[in-house]
Amino acid sequence: xxxxxxxxxxxxxxxxxxxxxxxxxxxxxxxxxxxxxxxxxxxxxxxxxxxxxxxxxxxxxxxxxxxxxxxxxxxxxxxxxxxxxxxxxxxxxxxxxxxxxxxxxxxxxxxxxxxxxxxxxxxxxxxxxxxxxxxxxxxxxxxxxxxxxxxxxxxxxxxxxxxxxxxxxxxxxxxxxxxxxxxxxxxxxxxxxxxxxxxxxxxxxxxxxxxxxxxxxxxxxxxxxxxxxxxxxxxxxxxxxxxxxxxxxxxxxxxxxxxxxxxxxxxxxxxxxxxxxxxxxxxxxxxxxxxxxxxxxxxxxxxxxxxxxxx
Numbered sequence: 001x002x003x004x005x006x007x008x009x010x011x012x013x014x015x016x017x018x019x020x021x022x023x024x025x026x027x028x029x030x031x032x033x034x035x036x037x038x039x040x041x042x043x044x045x046x047x048x049x050x051x052x053x054x055x056x057x058x059x060x061x062x063x064x065x066x067x068x069x070x071x072x073x074x075x076x077x078x079x080x081x082x083x084x085x086x087x088x089x090x091x092x093x094x095x096x097x098x099x100x101x102x103x104x105x106x107x108x109x110x111x112x113x114x115x116x117x118x119x120x121x122x123x124x125x126x127x128x129x130x131x132x133x134x135x136x137x138x139x140x141x142x143x144x145x146x147x148x149x150x151x152x153x154x155x156x157x158x159x160x161x162x163x164x165x166x167x168x169x170x171x172x173x174x175x176x177x178x179x180x181x182x183x184x185x186x187x188x189x190x191x192x193x194x195x196x197x198x199x200x201x202x203x204x205x206x207x208x209x210x211x212x213x214x215x216x217x218x219x220x221x222x223x224x225x226x227x228x229x230x231x232x233x234x235x236x237x238x239x240x241x242x243x244x245x246x247x248x249x250x251x252x253x254x255x256x257x258x259x260x261x262x263x264x265x266x267x268x269x270x271x272x273x274x275x276x277x278x279x280x281x282x283x284x285x286x287x288x289x290x291x292x293x294x295x296x297x298x299x300x301x302x303x304x305x306x307x308x309x310x311x
Contacts, residue, residue: 001081003088007113010047010087015117017041018089018110019152020051021125025070026079027183029122029162032155034083037120040150041086044118049087050080051114056216057093068168070187072214079185089114102128103141111145118148157182174221176276186228186275189217189256193270207241207257208267210274219256226278226303229260231270237261237307239299240274243283261300278306 004010019037023030034050041048056067071079080088091097091109100109105128110116121138133141135151142149155162162182170179171187180186191212212219222243229238241257258274280302286292 001083001085001088003077003090005090005092007115013047013115015046015115016049016087017044017046017118017120018049018051018114018116019120019122020110020127021122022056023050023052023076023080024056024164025167025183026076026083027070027162027164027167028157028181029155031083031184033120033122033152034080034085036152038084040118040120046117047086048084049089049114049116050083050085051089051091051110051116052076052080053093054090055093057098060093060095061098067216068218069214069216070164070167070171070183070218072190072217075188075190100128102133102138104128106138106141106147106149107145111142111147116147118150120150120152122152123154168218171218171220174223174225174279176220176225176279180276186277187218187220188273188275189219190214190271190273191256193268193272206264207259208272210256210258210272212256219254220276221279222254222283224280224283224299225276226280226306227258228275228277228307229258230273230275231260231267236263237303238274239280239296239303240276241283259296259300261304278303280306 002009007013010016017037017040019033021030021033037050038048054073056065056069058065059067077088097105097109106119110119119142121135126133135149139149160166160182167179167182170176170182176187189210189212191210193208194211220242225240225242227238227240229236238261239259242254244254258272280299284295286295
């Protein structure tokens, strides 16, 4: 897949088959849509293209908006690159772009600028100023400029309509296994290791405190998780804690700490990625550090058992 930001980067462009969206999470529904677009491209003998945006459109329109993201931009591009697409076109969402009607966007941007000949639109996707038009009008606008506009099939998993908002809801309840099914991969957080209070080390469970690189990514619910930790090109088992450490009277400050099993190196300032595999338990206030340590021992045994078949 070639990532492009201007039309000159597509050589000998005589037309594209495309689909468009923000594609946060690149989940099952997105993959179904992109696969349907790829099949359409093959039948029409056209290169395939996913058109997306580097920044959440609402963030451009509302400076104080704080999106809850499932992917950083780089993560999104990496996931799209696995789907057999010829091009990923990255548009800059601007105030000027937001003021275009659907007709203007289809005609001047997609057709005239990017030479899109066939556009597959998600069944519930709306675009253009005020998002007033519907698919019937999109199709008429496309016909007027030589573009075939096609409505995608609806995709569901059982009774669940797969959406980024549904996955966010699952994560914010700690339901990481269910979220992974809709994403098709375990939810990940990437960050750098920073200094902490070293309480875990004194208990025999040294932890890496994580500072997340993408400030808008969804943080799963407070609790303890079984995770896969990726550090220096190696994969490890880990137990991850999200919470305010009530046993230590830490106040309202939420921390994210990872204890990497069977590991003892100094890793401060290193980059660390964690994949959420299982939710283990709620956060609990213990009466003493001895009770906390005893629970950590049980957590470690539980996580060793849960992850034994995950190698």
